[in-house]
Amino acid sequence: MAKLWNLPVIYIIENNQYAMGTSVARSSGQQELYKRGESFGIPGKLVDGMNVLEVRAAADAAVKHVREGNGPILLELKTYRYRGHSMSDPAKYRTRDEVQTTREERDPIEFIKKRLLEDGVEDDMLKSIDKEIKDEVSEVADYARNAPEPDPSELYTDILVES
Secondary structure, three states: OOOOOOOOOOEEEOOOEEOOOOOOOHHOOOOOHHHHHHHHHOOOOEEEOOOHHHHHHHHHHHHHHOOOOOOOEEEEEOOOOOOOOOOOOOOOOOOHHHHHHHHHHHHHHHHHHHHHHHHHOOOOHHHHHHHHHHHHHHHHHHHHHOOOOOOHHHOOOOOOOOO
């Protein structure tokens, strides 16, 4: 429908390369997930999801694409999941070496930190930003844990029911 109606929609597939217990390579005949929109006439683009600058550039281009009236677009952000899929997933389907190597060589936070330091941002400034973020996340998590449950009457708030 998005293509038929030429809707300004950006579809994003966050491809962390693993499902619950197996890799995309072992579970999908079409591993280039960004191509899944082609049969519908929706263009796709593969993006290095571990590179925040590349993700930003791709997002900017996708926004431009849809705002110019070109209809939907699909971005596959190829990233990596360091841990199992859930608490019950020990992630035995990959080696510790694979995880460690990816963390050391491709971690997006370390990538951008290194880039910012190279661009002259002071380490103290980065530590200050990191502390602000951790404090904000902690505050929001505490609020969520301590907030009262919503009233059951809120269940249907903002839901359009057509007869």
